[in-house]
Amino acid sequence: FPRCHYCLPLPQALVGFSAASLPLKGYFYCFHLLHIVVNNDTLTRVLQSVIRPGRQLIYVTILAIFIIYIYAVASFALLRIFFNRDDGLFCETLGQCYATSIRFGLLATLGDVIPGHSFTFQAAGLRTIFDLTFFIVITTIGLNIVFGLIVDSFSALRDEKNAALEDMSSVCFMCSIFSHEFEKHAKGFEHHVKNDHNMWAYLFYFIFLHRLEQNDMTSTEYYVFNKIKKQDIDFFPTNKALCLESIETGSEEQLDQLQEMVARLVHRIEREEDDERRKKARDEQRKWEKKAKQSMSGHRGSLRDTPDDVLRRGS
Numbered sequence: 001f002p003r004c005h006y007c008l009p010l011p012q013a014l015v016g017f018s019a020a021s022l023p024l025k026g027y028f029y030c031f032h033l034l035h036i037v038v039n040n041d042t043l044t045r046v047l048q049s050v051i052r053p054g055r056q057l058i059y060v061t062i063l064a065i066f067i068i069y070i071y072a073v074a075s076f077a078l079l080r081i082f083f084n085r086d087d088g089l090f091c092e093t094l095g096q097c098y099a100t101s102i103r104f105g106l107l108a109t110l111g112d113v114i115p116g117h118s119f120t121f122q123a124a125g126l127r128t129i130f131d132l133t134f135f136i137v138i139t140t141i142g143l144n145i146v147f148g149l150i151v152d153s154f155s156a157l158r159d160e161k162n163a164a165l166e167d168m169s170s171v172c173f174m175c176s177i178f179s180h181e182f183e184k185h186a187k188g189f190e191h192h193v194k195n196d197h198n199m200w201a202y203l204f205y206f207i208f209l210h211r212l213e214q215n216d217m218t219s220t221e222y223y224v225f226n227k228i229k230k231q232d233i234d235f236f237p238t239n240k241a242l243c244l245e246s247i248e249t250g251s252e253e254q255l256d257q258l259q260e261m262v263a264r265l266v267h268r269i270e271r272e273e274d275d276e277r278r279k280k281a282r283d284e285q286r287k288w289e290k291k292a293k294q295s296m297s298g299h300r301g302s303l304r305d306t307p308d309d310v311l312r313r314g315s
Helices: 010-021 027-037 041-051 054-082 094-107 121-170 179-185 189-196 199-211 219-229 242-304 307-314
Strands: none
Touching: 010 027, 027 041, 041 054, 041 121, 054 094, 054 121, 094 121, 121 179, 179 189, 179 242, 189 242, 199 219
């Protein structure tokens, strides 16, 4: 029997239904129709969309139960005289009132099924608040939260499936190289996954290793066998493909040439900067020497002046 991975194991469930049908005149055989879910991806995702947000749904359900209980207490205290047993509205005890509130509150609203008689204006106002709050909190907000959780889960599952399909159609399963690399530099992605890196060939090789005696293995086979036992996939050609090695070699050579050109350019720029700094230093030194010579010549001239010349300049 196949197995449903998102629900109870299907073989045990079918056997249980069959066993239960024996003393009950075969009524439980109808559950075997659920076998259609197996191997049907759409129905499986529908079931998983309900099971995945299970915890959130349980919390919302518990909250709704508590809120309905509050309304049941209010109905039992104030509105039980309007519950008619002939219409299926039982409210003689709090338990009956609670069961009636759950049944009719979720199927419709309590305001629609509980009739009103001889209302005063004050009673009509209170009844309006009771009916509207139940309708907004339970029927509108509560149920829409449940539907929203299921729809969001189904959308997430659909996105995951689309992402997986996109990855399968655009990335090699064995080497993880994108398809456009093989379309540009090799014989195409389809040829690569069918001839170069055929995942089924890898699987058959693994099965062959498991069936082969260790004493009959070669060194390579024994190496791969030990890697599989350790769940180590280092021997997979990750980011490697023989059909792209020439392209990778050419790319490496181009990268080396580019690095060499950049190094020469950097060296040339550094040399020009050094020449510019030396030229600037020489210019500054010449200016300093010129100023020093001028100051020395002025100082010598002042030493040749006579006392009369000094007094004359001062007057």
